[in-house]
Amino acid sequence: MSVTDAFDAVAGSYDQARRRLVPCFDAFYGTAVEVAAPPLRAALAAGRTPEVLDLGAGTGLLALLLSAAVPGVRMTLVDGAPAMLAVAAGHLAARGVPHRAVHADLADPLPAGRYDAVVSALAVHHLDDDGKRALYRRAADVLAPDGVFVNAEQVAGPTPALDRRYDEVWTARIVELGSDADEIAASRARMRFDRPATVADQCHWLGEAGLVDIDCFFKEWRFAVLGGRRPR
Numbered sequence: 001m002s003v004t005d006a007f008d009a010v011a012g013s014y015d016q017a018r019r020r021l022v023p024c025f026d027a028f029y030g031t032a033v034e035v036a037a038p039p040l041r042a043a044l045a046a047g048r049t050p051e052v053l054d055l056g057a058g059t060g061l062l063a064l065l066l067s068a069a070v071p072g073v074r075m076t077l078v079d080g081a082p083a084m085l086a087v088a089a090g091h092l093a094a095r096g097v098p099h100r101a102v103h104a105d106l107a108d109p110l111p112a113g114r115y116d117a118v119v120s121a122l123a124v125h126h127l128d129d130d131g132k133r134a135l136y137r138r139a140a141d142v143l144a145p146d147g148v149f150v151n152a153e154q155v156a157g158p159t160p161a162l163d164r165r166y167d168e169v170w171t172a173r174i175v176e177l178g179s180d181a182d183e184i185a186a187s188r189a190r191m192r193f194d195r196p197a198t199v200a201d202q203c204h205w206l207g208e209a210g211l212v213d214i215d216c217f218f219k220e221w222r223f224a225v226l227g228g229r230r231p232r
């Protein structure tokens with residue numbers, strides 16, 4: 001089974017488990033939205049429809065939060081799991097958010113366009129490190145000048161000991177939040193596909209891709225929000 005098959009299999013129940021499995025849900029997604037919002041608000045102020053590309057959009061969680069925070073955006077969603085994308089398209093259509101859903105692999109050429117923001121949540125860590133670096137370059141290339149890239153991501157600890165600590169803390173938190181044994185086992189089965197990288201490596205790759213104002217805007221154990229801006 002591939003990673004996208006694994007997500008397709010849980011598309012119908014994915015949303016309900018998110019607040020348990022991402023214990024810092026509000027701050028994590030909320031920070032990603034705030035990092036992405038300035039160029040979108042600037043486009044609206046200039047009388048343009050802001051264009052957003054969401055990589056590994058899944059059921060559209062981040063796209064929905066972003067379109068609620070900045071009404072008027074147009075979303076392009078990319079994902080390799082058609083059932084996840086279908087849920088996302090349904091949510092966005094129900095809220096009247098203009099969008100297109102593109103069934104593609106993250107290694108494929110990105111949908112053509114000039115995006116004010118390229119965003120991603122909990123998807124890039126499924127790529128190997130060369131794939132992440134290449135994707136960061138391609139994401140930077142499709143950004144408009146002053147456009148922002150933001151990746152709300154699951155990261156590796158900087159040392160094996162810290163990585164183990166991240167896992168202990170995450171497991172304790174999700175149990176506190178009500179994850180049962182089945183949910184934890186299913187989540188761990190999906191995590192076999194994870195290839196997280198450290199914050200330091202990923203910020204370096206964002207710089208290699210030509211972005212500036214690179215930062216880790218939020219971090220709580222294994223959950224981090226990284227991003228940067230394409231210079232004018």
Ligand SMILES: C[S@@+](CC[C@H](N)C(=O)[O-])C[C@H]1O[C@@H](n2cnc3c(N)ncnc32)[C@H](O)[C@@H]1O
Pocket residue numbers: 003004007008055056057058059060061062078079080081084104105106107120121122123126127
């Ligand atoms: C954990 S979900 C995150 C979904 C959404 N961004 C969110 O925050 O809830 C990861 C998503 O990335 C997609 N994905 C993983 N690897 C992919 C790849 N190589 N190409 C396309 N999509 C991929 C999966 O299908 C899944 O929908």
